[in-house]
Amino acid sequence: MKKIVKICLLSTFLIVFSLVCFAGTYFLVFYLKFSNLELNVDALTSPSLEIEVYDNEGKILDDENNFNSKYVEIENLSEDTVNAFLSIEDKDFYKHNGINKKRILKAIYNNLKSFSLKEGASTISQQLIKNTHLSNEKTFERKIKEVVLTKKLEKNFDKDEILEFYLNIIYFGNNCYGIESASNFYFNKDAKDLTLNESALLAGLIKSPNKYSPISHQDNALKRRNLVLKEMERDEKISPNDYIQNSAKEIELNLNKQSGNKINSYSEASIDEATKILNLPAKQIAIGGFKIYTYQDEEKQSALNNALESVDFKGTDYAGIVIDNSSHGVTAFLGNGAYKILDTKRQVGSTIKPILVYAPAFNENVISPETEILDEKVTIGEYSPSNVSDKYNGYIQVKDAVKKSVNTVAIKVLSYIGIDTGKMYAEKMGFNFDEKDDSYALALGGMTYGEDLKTLTNAYTTFANMGSFDKAVFVSHITDKNGKVVYEHKPKEKMVLREDSAFLMTEILKETAISGTARKLAGIDNTEIASKTGTVGKKGGGNTDAYNISYTPDYAIGVWCGNLDNEKMQINGGNEPTDVVKNFVQNVKHKNKNFKETTLVTKAKIDLLEKEKNHKIVLASPYTPERYTSLATFSRFNMPNEISTNFIELKEIEAEVKRENLNAVLLLKPEKHIKYDIFLNGEYYRTIKEKNEELKITLPLNKEENEIKIVSSFANFENSPEKEKIFKIENKNAWLKDQTKKTKKDKWYI
Numbered sequence: 001m002k003k004i005v006k007i008c009l010l011s012t013f014l015i016v017f018s019l020v021c022f023a024g025t026y027f028l029v030f031y032l033k034f035s036n037l038e039l040n041v042d043a044l045t046s047p048s049l050e051i052e053v054y055d056n057e058g059k060i061l062d063d064e065n066n067f068n069s070k071y072v073e074i075e076n077l078s079e080d081t082v083n084a085f086l087s088i089e090d091k092d093f094y095k096h097n098g099i100n101k102k103r104i105l106k107a108i109y110n111n112l113k114s115f116s117l118k119e120g121a122s123t124i125s126q127q128l129i130k131n132t133h134l135s136n137e138k139t140f141e142r143k144i145k146e147v148v149l150t151k152k153l154e155k156n157f158d159k160d161e162i163l164e165f166y167l168n169i170i171y172f173g174n175n176c177y178g179i180e181s182a183s184n185f186y187f188n189k190d191a192k193d194l195t196l197n198e199s200a201l202l203a204g205l206i207k208s209p210n211k212y213s214p215i216s217h218q219d220n221a222l223k224r225r226n227l228v229l230k231e232m233e234r235d236e237k238i239s240p241n242d243y244i245q246n247s248a249k250e251i252e253l254n255l256n257k258q259s260g261n262k263i264n265s266y267s268e269a270s271i272d273e274a275t276k277i278l279n280l281p282a283k284q285i286a287i288g289g290f291k292i293y294t295y296q297d298e299e300k301q302s303a304l305n306n307a308l309e310s311v312d313f314k315g316t317d318y319a320g321i322v323i324d325n326s327s328h329g330v331t332a333f334l335g336n337g338a339y340k341i342l343d344t345k346r347q348v349g350s351t352i353k354p355i356l357v358y359a360p361a362f363n364e365n366v367i368s369p370e371t372e373i374l375d376e377k378v379t380i381g382e383y384s385p386s387n388v389s390d391k392y393n394g395y396i397q398v399k400d401a402v403k404k405s406v407n408t409v410a411i412k413v414l415s416y417i418g419i420d421t422g423k424m425y426a427e428k429m430g431f432n433f434d435e436k437d438d439s440y441a442l443a444l445g446g447m448t449y450g451e452d453l454k455t456l457t458n459a460y461t462t463f464a465n466m467g468s469f470d471k472a473v474f475v476s477h478i479t480d481k482n483g484k485v486v487y488e489h490k491p492k493e494k495m496v497l498r499e500d501s502a503f504l505m506t507e508i509l510k511e512t513a514i515s516g517t518a519r520k521l522a523g524i525d526n527t528e529i530a531s532k533t534g535t536v537g538k539k540g541g542g543n544t545d546a547y548n549i550s551y552t553p554d555y556a557i558g559v560w561c562g563n564l565d566n567e568k569m570q571i572n573g574g575n576e577p578t579d580v581v582k583n584f585v586q587n588v589k590h591k592n593k594n595f596k597e598t599t600l601v602t603k604a605k606i607d608l609l610e611k612e613k614n615h616k617i618v619l620a621s622p623y624t625p626e627r628y629t630s631l632a633t634f635s636r637f638n639m640p641n642e643i644s645t646n647f648i649e650l651k652e653i654e655a656e657v658k659r660e661n662l663n664a665v666l667l668l669k670p671e672k673h674i675k676y677d678i679f680l681n682g683e684y685y686r687t688i689k690e691k692n693e694e695l696k697i698t699l700p701l702n703k704e705e706n707e708i709k710i711v712s713s714f715a716n717f718e719n720s721p722e723k724e725k726i727f728k729i730e731n732k733n734a735w736l737k738d739q740t741k742k743t744k745k746d747k748w749y750i
Contacts, residue, residue, distance in 0.1 A: 037145060039152045043132040043287040044165045051274075051286045053267040055296040056331075056476065063265040072180040072191045074164040080196040081179070083237040084203035085167065088228045090124040091235060093163065098125040098154035099147060125150045128166045131281055169283055172202060173209030174263055174340055175272065177283055185263075186214065188256040196238065197246045200228040214251050215339050215564070222251055255338030264319060264335030266301065269342055270294045270474040277475060277487050289481030294474050295329025297322075300555070300588055304332040307583035308559075311576050316569050317341065318561035319453055320580055325461045325554060328470045328491050330454070339564055345450040346562060349534030349573070350405045351547050352426070352445040354505055355459045357414050358402060360425040362501040365638040366416045369399040369504055370606065372615040378408045380440055385411060395615045399508045403516030405533065407444055414443040428496040429459040429469050445534065457549055457558030463505045463530065464551045466596055467497035500600035500635035506530050507633060510595075518548060520578045527552045527590040531581070533573030542568025548577035550585070553592035557581050600636050605629040607644035609673055613692070616642075623647040625716060628673055646673060653712050653725040659701075664708060664729055666697040675715040681707055689715045705730050 319335030509530030
């Protein structure tokens, strides 16, 4: 037994020793290989760097972004600010030579213990090198390059200089590079004036600017800030009392409203996209001399700017975006708010209905635009939604339900296709759902987190593109400092809907722009336009979000306004956002003024009588008079398969006679399209036509034997077949006979 244990221990030792030798050799080989890497001093010392962003004609964009900021010297920062970063990021910064060996060994041990690679060991010096010289890729070779360059950094600069460079380069979210930019954005003050609490918040933020954002994830930010304060207390940089007092405080931001347009400008959004494409921080894009070429169209951008400025949003945040349907490029974008609107998900309201409900239902052949659905109060479990003003229309056509944005009908249609099916189509059009998004509230836009404006607007390009979808982008291509193209956008379209489904959706949304919730667009005559509005309200009055999402044959236009803190506003989608869209569309040129047609739809006459009486969509027979038909558009895959018999075969006459004293009372249930001639004792008495409700007709019994005869025929129809129904009444004995017979004309249609 002891021998086996010894063998196992020896084997383990040899394996570990071999791995260590291999790792050491590997490190040494590549360390020597990268030993000639040069330190880019300009990347470290330059107080200001710029990223050149160009429009679709190669002109440099003149709008502002939040990338550049003032440089702050370390002696102008408070001790609390400096200590906050040292305590949470690198306690031994002034002791090590750039590489903290003890910290590395501890990280390796903890990672092995947890079977993960979650814990890192980078010093401030290493982070500075990574952010100014290297990509974000997680490889051993990159790590070795980082070590080589960190050693050179420590030889060329003293500790205070390195810390100063670091604090002016590190990323704080919302395109804030450097502590001066972050201080100005989050607290509207210079970095030299930061309090202990504010310093701790910023120091905690840099580990993951998104996860610890004090704007969108306040709970995470609060816990992280308190961790920084606790580490400062442990390092004896603050007293226990300082920790207790500051950790008990809520997060207090003073977002710089003046930077609202900078962080929501076209160039800002383009830089954000480029950092993801190149997998490089914005600072490195500037250092590397990369140039970003975009899809911005000067005419469209100017028109959007003017359209947004022409509307009074009553102090709310707002944004507008324009996407080219064919290139899938964003041709214009502008927002105003103290946070990045395109990074923020908001509840989308009724704008989700075409994406999640109606277009999928068309594609699944479940409904047509003509389908009638009962608009009534709906309760599903504990969920009991209502229409606007709690008004219900009775039976209503799908196309009218979309135009009026009827809530209960949308929920019913989603129940027909199923929640999972609706989500599947929406996801193919770019939407992202949380695992908790699994209720019928989705039909009205009730998502856990909502969706961003670009994703929402881009989904509507699917309809304009006859069912084809691709992701919308700002960047068309990127070149390096030598002019070499290092990235080029190439659209990769995929079919989400059949052409007929997309076409039918467009036809309905065109009507919405004429007589529906977006009827303010009715005056547009320089192009066809389809539109959907959306308003997110709160109980007790007031709204939190308002949208108009429209599209023409060339462009999709999305306009949103609202407040991040969900403060209520008196704006709805059919007003201010729709005004912006109208102003924009009327002031730009349009290549294509009409939407594409498709052979996968057809027009057919339907029987209005069947629709009115039974709420069924059936084809009109060849004998149906024009006045009882309507021309409707259908998908060739979802045509009505039933032909109306209303004008092919006369139904039996529904009538009965009762006796009241010396009179006979005829109870007749007429059909609107049938004429009824009534005869009393062989003489014409009266004609009934164009009636649907049950009638009560009194006839005098003036003979011992009386005969009431009803002759039915199709109204206003030459050579119509006829049916008869005869009632015989003997006045003395008061008995009733009922006789029905067909005329010889009954088989006229054979």
